[in-house]
Amino acid sequence: MIRDTTSTDSFGGLTRRTLLEGSAAALLMSAGTAAAQSANAPGAAGLAPQGAGRLPMSFRINSSRIEASLDPRTSLLDALREEIGLTGSKKGCDHGQCGACTILVNGRRINACLTLAIMHQDDEITTVEGLATGDVLHPMQAAFVKHDGFQCGYCTPGQICSAVGMLREAEAGWPSHASADAARGRFALSDAEIRERMSGNLCRCAAYPNIVAAIRDAAREG
Missing domain, CATH: 3.10.20.30 (Beta-grasp domain)
Incomplete structure (x- = not known):
């Protein structure tokens, strides 16, 4: 026999649905009260999420x-x-x-x-x-202008800053994956060296040949 779960026979006049809804409401009220008490407890302010200000x-x-x-x-x-x-x-x-x-x-x-x-x-x-000194461009900036090392120009500031840092790394004796001898104190900046050392800077316009030429020129003048 199929039992009618909405009948009131076994629950003193309450339906199963009413009983479940009442229990859920009581649990939610209890949880809300506990949360409020926790928030108002001494030292609770120190537990609040930081970094919002x-x-x-x-x-x-x-x-x-x-x-x-x-x-x-x-x-x-x-x-x-x-x-x-x-x-x-x-x-x-x-x-x-x-x-x-x-x-x-x-x-x-x-x-x-x-x-x-x-x-x-x-x-x-x-x-x-x-990078510039007043109206005098940094040598790397001047080299990028001379060799037309940019098209849209969006990547150019990052390219120039990266190139300046890269030359310092090479002068300090830092090898790259393109270095034939990692133990050498200084490295000749071939096109392969420059391309490898600048590989973290992307140019969506693909002006790489001019960028390499600009860096090579700046490295010689520096």
């Missing part, structure tokens, strides 16, 4: 001290572009794959989209805006 931060950017109030979760790239107004560094992939956001931190090239601004308050940060 802004913090005062101080940076050394292009030889100038810059103060900013930032969310501690802000990337260095977003801080430079959206908060400080240095828009030379471009946001391409935002995943560290294209190199358009490359800047120099303590003389070394990094992808600004992959690091938090709050981590670099005591560092020397150089963006493409800080």
Whole structure:
């Protein structure tokens, strides 16, 4: 025999559905009361999620001290572009794959989209805006102009900053995968060396031959 689950025979006048709904409501009310009591308990404020507000931060950017109030979760790239107004560094992939956001931190090239601004308050940060000296272009900037090392120009700031950092690495004796002898103290920057060392910077316009020529020229003059 099929039992009618909506009958009131076994539940003192209550249907099964009414009983289940009442039990669920009681559980929800109990959980809400417990949560409220926990939130009001001594020291509960210290358990609240952190990082929702802004913090005062101080940076050394292009030889100038810059103060900013930032969310501690802000990337260095977003801080430079959206908060400080240095828009030379471009946001391409935002995943560290294209190199358009490359800047120099303590003389070394990094992808600004992959690091938090709050981590670099005591560092020397150089963006493409800080390479020139007044109206005199940096040798790498001048070489890119001379050799037409850009087309749309979107990747160019990252290419130039990366090239400046790359030459410093080569001068310091850092080998690359294209180096024939990794134990050598200095490396002749052949086209293969330059291409390998700059492989983290992509050019959607494919101006690579001119970029390589510009870097090779700047390396000779430097």
